[in-house]
Amino acid sequence: MDLPRALPDSYNLPAMERTFAFYHDALDPETTLLVDGLAPECRHLSHWPGNRTPGPYRADTTTEMALSLAADPGREEFLSRVRVVSNNHLDTDGLLAVWAVLNPAEALRHRRFLVDAARAGDFGTFTSPDAVKFDRMVTAWWDPERSSLGRRLAGAGDAERQRIAYEDLLPRLPDLFYRVDAHRRIWEDEFEAIVHSFQRVRDGAARIREYPASRLSVFETEEDLEPMARFDSCRFHRVLTACRDGRGYLYQLEHHVFSWFDTVTPPRGERLDLTPLALRLNEMEPAREGRWTYTGSQDLAARLFLSDDGGEAMVSGLPLSRVEGFLVQSLQGQ
DSSP states (O other), X not given: OOOOSSOOGGGGOOOOOOEEEEOOTTSOGGGEEEESSOOTTSEEEOOSTTOOOOGGGOOSSHXXXXXXXXXXXXXXXXXXXXXXXXXXXXXXXXXXXHHHHHXXXXXXXXXXXXXXXXXXXXXXXXXXXXXXXXXXXXXXXXXXXXXXXXXXXXXXXXXXXXXXXHHXXXXXXXXXXXXXXXXXXXXXXXXXXXXXXXXXXXXXXXXXEEEXXXXXXXXXXXXXXXXXXXXXXXSSSEXXXXXXXXXXXXXXXXXXXXXXXXXXXXXXXXXXXXXXXXXXXXXXXXXXXXXXXXXXXXXXXXXEEEEOTTSOBOXXXXXXXXXXXXXXXXXXXX
16 A cells, blocks of 8 residues: 655655666775665665565565665665665666665655556566556667667667666656656557457467466467466466467477566466476477577576577477476476
8 A cells, every 4th residue: 555645754864865876887885775686795675686685675576675665764774875876777677666765755655656667567567557558668768769868879888778768767757657658659569569468368369277286377379479468367487388370389488587586475486497398308309400498597588498590489399288298297396
């Protein structure tokens, strides 16, 4: 539940002046709070693996951590030496967490929207239409082909484009939370594709089977549907997508990105090293021109699929019943 608009004085204690700086190696780790992401030696407020976030502030998203910090009347004890709030990449969760650390009282007034947008961004969860639109907008803000900052971004590398976009976005908050439609041009196509995919799932374009003992969901379809619609429609955080195209099935077993992060809520299916399954599937696979490949547990998608020589997914010669049965049995109890 959002806090009331009038907050006690204890939530807005007089704090030393703090500023944002996009992360660079020259920042003093003693006076820098790294929000989202990781950087050696700095204080952390992050859900990335390997973070050193204090236990009382831990949460599923970094934005929720920042809101816990904002709601803590004793937060200045943690922040006492912090002069710079930093991040090393631009995404919705990081942006909102930085803003919440710099504007604690204001952030608490917008708690619900911040949490919804952060979860839409990092976990691909359709929390609300406005939150998903906001996330798609932030993602496009540093794209020189779509952003209104196009000329300033042209020719810059990824890190520099993200820095420019970050510094442009922060002063626009919180007004931008409620003016997303003014930037419809840069998010509309992606948003409409997501909505269409959800509608197709509701219309029966996918058959979903759940295997609780294996913590596996099977998503069978004949259409290339958006990941948000696929994962949100499934119960577990291990999803086998089987897409039929007339010649056979394109298979991909993915770990939901949620299971990559260091969260308080356990994933509905831990990440596993699927390399042994890839080896066994290669023995079973009749399509000898391809090889089953696992991208590794450190990869965000951690994907197992049949790969051609160029690394692209290809149609398997294995029937769905055999692949599904093999995976259900192999993952049981894990």
